[in-house]
Each structure stands twice: as C-alpha cells, then as structure tokens.
Amino acid sequence: xxxxxxxxxxxxxxxxxxxxxxxxxxxxxxxxxxxxxxxxxxxxxxxxxxxxxxxxxxxxxxxxxxxxxxxxxxxxxxxxxxxxxxxxxxxxxxxxxxxxxxxxxxxxxxxxxxxxxxxxxxxxxxxxxxxxxxxxxxxxxxxxxxxxxxxxxxxxxxxxxxxxxxxxxxxxxxxxxxxxxxxxxxxxxxxxxxxxxxxxxxxxxxxxxxxxxxxxxxxxxxxx
Numbered sequence: 009x010x011x012x013x014x015x016x017x018x019x020x021x022x023x024x025x026x027x028x029x030x031x032x033x034x035x036x037x038x039x040x041x042x043x044x045x046x047x048x049x050x051x052x053x054x055x056x057x058x059x060x061x062x063x064x065x066x067x068x069x070x071x072x073x074x075x076x077x078x079x080x081x082x083x084x085x086x087x088x089x090x091x092x093x094x095x096x097x098x099x100x101x102x103x104x105x106x107x108x109x110x111x112x113x114x115x116x117x118x119x120x121x122x123x124x125x126x127x128x129x130x131x132x133x134x135x136x137x138x139x140x141x142x143x144x145x146x147x148x149x150x151x152x153x154x155x156x157x158x159x160x161x162x163x164x165x166x167x168x169x170x171x172x173x174x175x176x177x178x179x180x181x182x183x184x185x186x187x188x189x190x191x192x193x194x195x196x197x198x199x200x201x202x203x204x205x206x207x208x209x210x211x212x213x214x215x216x217x218x219x220x221x222x223x224x225x226x227x228x229x230x231x232x
C-alpha cells in the first residue's frame with residue numbers, strides 16, 4: 009500500500025508497485041527480474057534482491073498475494089510470524105514481520121511474545137473440504153477452505169461481532185451485538201453501517217450500504 013514515503017512498495021514476494029505520493033503510480037504490478045526475484049522491504053523504498061525476506065518469502069505458500077477482505081489487521085493463515093495490514097477493501101495487503109520470538113496475537117491484533125498465552129496459530133485446509141475453519145480460539149478471525157487444499161482465505165468479524173458455526177453446517181457467520189437502537193459503524197467497511205432497531209422485544213440489525221462514493225459518518229449517524 010502506498011504510504012506517501014516509499015517510491016516502490018512490495019505487492020507480493022516477487023512483485024512491486026510504483027507509488028506517486030499516496031496514490032498507486034500504475035495499476036499493473038511489476039515483476040522482479042529473474043536474477044533478483046524477491047521483493048524486499050526498505051526504509052524509503054522497497055527493492056528487488058536475490059535474497060528472500062527471512063521467514064516470509066521462503067516457500068511458495070507464503071508468496072501468495074493477500075487480497076484484503078476488509079479494513080484492519082489480519083493474521084497470515086500459514087505463517088504466524090507475519091501479519092497483514094489492510095487500508096482498503098479489495099487491495100493487496102502490506103506485510104509486517106514480528107520480532108524474533110514473537111507471533112501474531114489474534115486478541116491484541118498485533119505481535120506478542122510467544123508463550124502459553126500467545127501461541128503460534130496456522131490454518132490448513134484438508135483435501136476437498138469446503139467450509140469455514142476457526143483461527144485458533146479467536147472469536148473474530150476465521151478462514152474459508154474452497155476445496156482445493158490450498159491455504160484458507162482469511163476473514164474477520166467486525167467490532168462487536170463474533171463468529172459462530174451454523175448448526176449442522178461446515179459454514180459459520182458473524183453475529184453483530186447492537187449496543188442500543190441507532191446506526192453504528194462497520195469496522196470492516198466504512199461504506200456500510202449497522203442499523204439497529206427493536207423487533208419483537210429484541211434488538212435486531214440490518215447491514216446497510218451507503219450510496220456509491222459515500223462513507224458512514226459516526227457523528228451524524230448517516231452516510232456523507
């Protein structure tokens with residue numbers, strides 16, 4: 009993701025993107041040359057190198073592009089020592105590496121010292137299984153297995169929502185807990201919001217999409 013500092017940013021382990029300020033300089037990514045096949049992180053610009061990033065770009069499963077399903081932080085399904093930062097839905101994530109001895113903590117949503125309270129969690133899809141898999145004991149993070157045996161696609165529930173499996177199904181869903189009647193932001197997507205209302209003596213909700221080009225304004229409680 010272009011941050012206004014780096015001229016080039018890694019799009020994956022083997023490709024990079026040109027940046028003009030905070031705007032992508034071009035839509036297509038550029039592949040690193042065969043003699044320098046790995047994209048590496050730098051302070052002011054990322055660059056291609058003959059050496060892969062340690063513990064990240066060391067095998068094919070870790071070279072896959074992570075497309076952001078929502079805004080926020082996501083664990084990597086196959087490597088607990090990196091995580092993904094997403095600032096826009098549908099865009100490629102920024103990859104962050106934990107310090108030595110640290111792993112991604114799903115509760116804190118950042119790196120934490122690996123111990124009995126913060127364990128290394130990875131996900132694996134077996135055979136032709138199709139359905140959801142929970143990320144460790146997390147109530148928010150979960151993955152989707154598509155039947156190919158590849159690493160699952162990662163998702164997370166919005167704030168105030170928990171993931172639970174549907175009875176009799178290999179699939180689950182996120183259930184949002186309304187704090188009161190009114191409109192509330194969706195932490196996963198600013199272009200949507202939760203509309204909470206009373207029905208049959210219970211608080212219920214609808215997920216409402218803002219008109220194209222607008223985002224939800226928490227102060228005004230409508231899209232602007």
